[in-house]
Amino acid sequence: MQAWIKQAWLKPEDFLFPMRTASTMACIAEALGMTMPGGASPPAVTADRMRIAEQTGTQAVTMAKAGLTIDKILTPQAFENAIRVLLAIGxxxxxxxxxxxxxGRMGFDLDLEAMDRMGRETPVLVDLKPSGKHYMEHFHAAGGMATLLRELRPFLNLDCLTVTGRTLGEELDAAGPAFAQDVVRPMSNPIYPQGGLAVLKGNLAPGGAIIKQSAANAKLMEHEGRAVVFENTADMAARIDSDDLDVTADDILVLKNIGPKGAPGMPEAGYMPIPLKLAKAGVKDIVRISDGRMSGTAFGTIVLHVTPESAVGGPLAHICSGDRIRLSVKNREISVLISDEELARRAKENPITPPTADRGYRKLFLQTVMQADQGVDFDFLRLPENRGKTPTR
Structure with missing residues (x-):
């Protein structure tokens, strides 16, 4: 195995996993009560994973017999627990x-402003890449979710039901005592003083935008710069590495039309590359803004999920190269420094026609897909009855 690794120019750590999207969702699923306790962190090739798989099959049958359905588990309070964990794991x-x-499928709206308030009081505790230095295997060896939930206990809704039929608090009590480890930090010594994610608003993103502040450059999180605009991914690919690109390290890259309808499908194109001329000069980060997504392993000062997206006429559609943009994570602001009247004039002179299709799945998708703040889900899959918001804090 070691010989093969050397031959393939791979390092042992290349087989380790950071807090990527899959790992994040595994942790969230356990926090929601939707997986067997301890199911979030076992590596795929271990006996622990096989054990969890067998327990899952057994419990699924038990749930069916007992009539334990997910609507009894996925409550607003359960989503609060999941958000708390999301913030704490970076x-x-x-x-x-x-x-x-x-x-949305349970009838709840995700309240981004309430989530951001939770983020101000929930530090990043899990020392995993890209916010920290360890990997998921180390998190598992440190006790996994039980260790984290134990530290977060004062903030959690412990009476939430889980798939076992017991509450989150009961499962946590059964998890056993803590032990010495260095992957999950105590609240008194966090990796990052606030939650890993922050919600931004402003005239550029009236419906909100997201930044992973725990993986951003602290020097760029309070920044004003000149916009360098790419209309779509093809435009970016054609110009990003050109020596003629008018860009400096103080500028802000803006990429349009990679949202739910614009791409379509909201691809992970928000992790825009550093322009080649800047990379050659040693620039490692630059503020980037888009209506798209990025990989969970990505890092940098990157504003994502700008809502409404440019393809449906959101303000992002009317940003021009040379406009001044202000990013203030401290103030939770992302704004273009032009007047509302100027934005309205641009929108009137260059009206946006949302993309359409004549038939098939593309037509269904474009007619029914919702924006990022609603989960990029089909509108007909949401519960017709609106049951309120989550978090409720």
Whole structure:
């Protein structure tokens, strides 16, 4: 095995997993009460994973016989627990889209402003890449979710039901005592003082935008710069590495039309590359803004999920190269420094026609897919009855 690794130019750590989207969602599923306790972290090739798989099959049958359905588990309070965990693990930005879609199917709206308030009081505790230094295997060896939930206990809704038929608090009590480890930090010594994700608003994103602040450059989180605009991914691919690109390290890259309808499908194109001329000069990060997504393993000062997206006429559609943009994570602001009147004039002079299709799945998708703040889900899959918001804090 070692010889093969050397031959393939791979390192042992290449087989380890950071807090990517899949790992994030596994942790969230356990926090929601939707997986067997301890199911979030076991590596795929271990006996622990096989054991959890067998327990899952057994419990699924038990749930069916007992009539324990997911509507009894996925309550607003359960989603609060999941959000708390997302913030504390420095999890993937993609998780917000997934949580919004799940909440919508249960009849709840995901309240981004309430989530952001939770983020101000929930530090990042799990020392995993890209926010920290360890990997999921180390998290598992440190006790996995039980260790984290034990530290978060004062913030959790412990009476939430889980798939076992017991409450989250009961499962946590049964998990056993803590032990010495260095992957999950105590509240008194966090990796990052606030939650990994922050919600931004402003005239550029009236419906909200997301930044993974725990993986961003602290020097760029309060920044004003000139916009360098790409109309779509093809435009970016054609110009990003050109020596003629008018860009400096103080500028802000803006990529349009990679949202739910614009791409379509909201791809992970928000992790825009550093322009080649800047990379050659040693620039490692630059503020980037888009209506798309990025991988959970990505890092940098990157604003994502701008809502409404440019393809449906959101303000992002009317940003021009040379406009000044202000990013203030401290103030939770993402704004273009032009007047409302100027934005309205641009929208009137260059009206946006949302993309359509004549038939088939593409037509269904474009007619019914919702925006990022609603989970990029089909509108007909949401519960018709609106049952309120989550978090409720």
């Amino acid at each position: 999890g993937s930005t993609n998780a917000i889209v997934h949580l919004a879609a799940m909440a």
